[in-house]
Amino acid sequence: MKNTRKSKKNIGMSLVEMLVVLSIVSVLALASFMMLSSGIDIWKRFEAMQMEDDTRIFIDKLKKDIGAMSKYKNIRINGNSSQFTFPCCVVSEFDPPWLDKEVKDLRQINEISYKYKSTDDSIERYSRKLYKEKKEITVVLRDVKQFKFFYYYRSDAKQDLKQYNTLEEGVIPKFIKIEIKYLYKGKEKEFSEMIEIPFANGV
Numbered sequence: 041m042k043n044t045r046k047s048k049k050n051i052g053m054s055l056v057e058m059l060v061v062l063s064i065v066s067v068l069a070l071a072s073f074m075m076l077s078s079g080i081d082i083w084k085r086f087e088a089m090q091m092e093d094d095t096r097i098f099i100d101k102l103k104k105d106i107g108a109m110s111k112y113k114n115i116r117i118n119g120n121s122s123q124f125t126f127p128c129c130v131v132s133e134f135d136p137p138w139l140d141k142e143v144k145d146l147r148q149i150n151e152i153s154y155k156y157k158s159t160d161d162s163i164e165r166y167s168r169k170l171y172k173e174k175k176e177i178t179v180v181l182r183d184v185k186q187f188k189f190f191y192y193y194r195s196d197a198k199q200d201l202k203q204y205n206t207l208e209e210g211v212i213p214k215f216i217k218i219e220i221k222y223l224y225k226g227k228e229k230e231f232s233e234m235i236e237i238p239f240a241n242g243v
Contacts, residue, residue, distance in 0.1 A: 153166040215237065
C-alpha cells in the first residue's frame with residue numbers, strides 16, 4: 041500500500057519541469073517566427089527584383105516595337121497619356137522571294153498598341169496583323185499603380201523640347217517618355233524612360 045501511495049504522489053510534472061518545457065517551447069516559437077519573418081522579407085525583396093526585371097523586359101519590348109515603327113496610310117499614329125498606337129514593320133524570314141513587293145510589305149505591317157488599364161493595374165500590348173487580320177492581346181506588365189505616356193516635340197524657334205499629353209494631329213513626336221509607378225513595402229517606386237522615334241517630323 042505504501043508503494044502505491046508514493047507512485048500516485050509522483051504522477052505529474054514539477055514546477056521546474058514545466059518551466060523547462062515552457063522555455064523550450066518559447067525558444068522554438070521564437071525561432072519559427074524569426075524564420076517566417078526572414079522568409080517574408082526575402083519574398084518581398086524577390087518580388088521587387090521581379091517587378092524591376094519585368095519592367096525592364098517591357099521597356100525593351102516597347103523600344104523594339106518603336107524602333108520598327110513605319111508609316112502606313114491605313115494606320116494612324118495616335119496616342120494619349122494611357123495609350124499609344126502605331127504601325128510597325130515586322131520582317132519575316134519566311135516570306136517567299138517570289139512575293140510581290142506590295143504584298144510582302146502588307147504582310148510585314150502590324151498595328152501595335154500599348155494601353156494602360158487602371159481597372160486591373162496592367163499594361164496590355166495589342167497587335168493586329170493586317171495581312172491576315174489576326175489579333176493578339178497580351179499583358180506585358182502587371183501590378184502597375186500608375187502609367188503615363190508623354191510626347192515631346194522640338195519648337196521651331198528653339199531646340200527646347202515641349203511636353204504634351206496627347207499627340208498632335210499629323211505630327212510625329214521626337215521622343216516618347218513613359219512613367220511607371222508601383223508599390224514596394226508600402227512605398228511608391230517610380231521608373232521612367234525616354235525613347236526616340238526613328239522618323240519624327242516634329243523636329
